[in-house]
Amino acid sequence: MVPQDSSKWEVLGSNPTRNVITYTSLIYGLCLSSRWDEVSKMLKEMKDEKLSPDVQTFSVLVDVFCKEDGYCLRGEMTKARTLFNSLMSKGLVPNVITYNTLLNGYCKYLKIEEAMHMLHEITRKGMKPDIATYNTMIHGLFRVGRCGAARKLLDEMLGQGQTPDECNYGIILDGLCNDQQVEEALSLFHLLGSNKLNSNIVVYNILIDGLCKCGNLDTARDLFHNLTVKGLHPDVQTYSIMVSGLCGKGLLKEAKHLFHKMVENGCPPDNVTYRVLLQGYLKNQHCDDVEMLLREMEGRSYSLDASTLSLLIDQIVAGSIDRSMLKLIGRLMPMN
DNA sequence: TTAGGGTTAG
Numbered sequence: 001m002v003p004q005d006s007s008k009w010e011v012l013g014s015n016p017t018r019n020v021i022t023y024t025s026l027i028y029g030l031c032l033s034s035r036w037d038e039v040s041k042m043l044k045e046m047k048d049e050k051l052s053p054d055v056q057t058f059s060v061l062v063d064v065f066c067k068e069d070g071y072c073l074r075g076e077m078t079k080a081r082t083l084f085n086s087l088m089s090k091g092l093v094p095n096v097i098t099y100n101t102l103l104n105g106y107c108k109y110l111k112i113e114e115a116m117h118m119l120h121e122i123t124r125k126g127m128k129p130d131i132a133t134y135n136t137m138i139h140g141l142f143r144v145g146r147c148g149a150a151r152k153l154l155d156e157m158l159g160q161g162q163t164p165d166e167c168n169y170g171i172i173l174d175g176l177c178n179d180q181q182v183e184e185a186l187s188l189f190h191l192l193g194s195n196k197l198n199s200n201i202v203v204y205n206i207l208i209d210g211l212c213k214c215g216n217l218d219t220a221r222d223l224f225h226n227l228t229v230k231g232l233h234p235d236v237q238t239y240s241i242m243v244s245g246l247c248g249k250g251l252l253k254e255a256k257h258l259f260h261k262m263v264e265n266g267c268p269p270d271n272v273t274y275r276v277l278l279q280g281y282l283k284n285q286h287c288d289d290v291e292m293l294l295r296e297m298e299g300r301s302y303s304l305d306a307s308t309l310s311l312l313i314d315q316i317v318a319g320s321i322d323r324s325m326l327k328l329i330g331r332l333m334p335m336n
Numbered sequence: 337t338t339a340g341g342g343t344t345a346g
Contacts, residue, residue, distance in 0.1 A: 024338035059339040097340045104341060132341030139342060170343025205344035240345040272346045279346075305346065 018049070024057045031064045058087045059098045066105025077114070080105050096122060100132050107140030115140055128160070135168050142175030150175055169197045170206060177210030185210060186219070199230065205237050212245030220245055233267075240273045247280025255280055256289070271302040282311040287320045294328050303334040 023046050030039045046053060053061075065080035084102050087094055099122050106115035119137055122129050134157040141150035154172060158164070164172075176185040189207060192198050204227055211220035224242055227234055234242075239262050246255035259277050262269050269277075274297050281290055290312075297303075304312070312329055315321040 019338095021338045026338090028338065054338085056339040061339095063340065095339095099340090101340045130341085135342040136340090165342085167342040172343090174343055200343090202344050207344095209344065235344090237345045242345095244345065270345090275346050307346075 020046075020051055020054050020057065023051060024054070024060060027057060028060050031060060052090070055087070055092050055095060055098060058083065058092060058094075059101055062087075062098060062105075063101045066101065066108070077102075077105055077109060077111060096127050096130055096133065099127070100130070100136060103133065104136050107136050107143075110140070110144055112140055112144050112146070129157075131157075131162050131165055131168065134162060135165075135171055138168070138175070139171045142171065142178065145179075147175060147179045147181075164197070166197055166200050166202075170200070170202050173203060173210075174206045177206060177213070180214065182207075182210040182214050182216070199232065201227075201232055201235050201238060204232065205235075205241055208238065208245070209241045212241060212248065215249075217245055217249050217251075234265075236262075236267055236270050236273060239267060239269065240276050243273060243280070244276045247276065247284070250284055252280060252284055252286055271297075271300075274302055275305055275308045278308050279311055282308070282315055285315070285320060287315060290315075290321060291325060291328070294325070294332060298328065298331055302332070304329065304332045305334075309333075 023042055027039055027042050030036075030042065043053070062080050062083050065083050066077065068079065080102060084094065084098070087098070099118055103115050103118040106112070106118065115137060119129060119133065122133065134153065138150045138153050138157075141147070141153065154168075157168075173185045173188065176182070176188070185207060189198060189203070197203065204223060208220045208223050211217070211223065220242070224234065224238070227238070239258065243255045243258055246252075246258065255277060259269060259273065262273070274293060278290065278293050281287065281293070309329070312321065316323060316326065
């Protein structure tokens with residue numbers, strides 16, 4: 001934790017532990033709480049004390065700049081890239097973590113060619129990409145629809161002796177599902193059987209969602225019921241996925257039943273579950289329960305998103321929902 | 337006692 005008033009740390013002035021490590025730790029903490037002015041102050045202080053930032057200090061800043069680039073500069077990544085280059089010009093050698101940080105920024109903003117370039121550079125510099133490098137890149141490739149390249153990289157990863165971890169497995173399953181290869185994802189899941197990788201709720205969520213989206217609700221339901229048999233507990237996302245899948249098939253009664261079961265099962269619906277059920281009702285012109293749901297949402301300080309709002313307006317225009325509900329809807333508008 | 341990473345609902 002960084003204290004609210006960093007001047008309290010002046011005590012370090014007479015402390016021999018004021019070194020690159022303590023500065024980097026502080027800068028990291030300040031970055032996490034977006035206290036940029038103090039970050040600049042720390043960097044200046046380091047300079048005054050003739051302490052040079054090391055690779056880790058730079059990695060923290062590259063990460064921060066990647067995120068800032070995404071928010072403020074439409075993911076151009078110019079600031080992060082410039083900083084990365086300046087690191088090298090200072091004679092510091094970026095390591096795999098530094099590369100991964102920049103690669104992650106590129107992937108996040110779908111600059112896949114640049115990300116690939118980073119991957120090649122890691123190898124060219126004689127370093128070994130780690131599981132994070134592969135996970136980041138494979139996910140990026142799937143996201144831009146280059147599924148063949150993603151699978152090729154997975155093979156390369158396995159060839160390098162890297163063992164797939166839970167996240168890697170999730171990325172592959174999700175990538176296959178999004179590429180209309182749910183059957184293949186399911187085969188892989190069955191192939192692994194009782195492997196530890198299959199005892200993760202996220203894996204189930206990915207597959208159940210993929211099955212619902214391709215219309216195979218029966219298999220989704222089977223997987224959902226098998227969760228409990230395996231001793232796993234559905235989480236709020238599992239329920240939301242199922243509610244959404246049931247609504248998509250017009251099975252509103254079953255969706256409503258599951259929705260109510262959530263509280264009973266110790267996993268109360270969240271904002272998203274409410275929105276999913278509401279959308280299901282609205283899309284199926286089932287408006288009886290809409291007001292009650294909206295009131296419950298208000299009671300929980302939940303809010304409406306743009307697409308649910310738009311469906312509500314449609315039903316008001318169509319006359320299926322009374323205009324008097326507009327006041328309630330207004331109170332459910334997000335505050336920011 | 338310094339850094340990165342990555343999977344799921346709307």
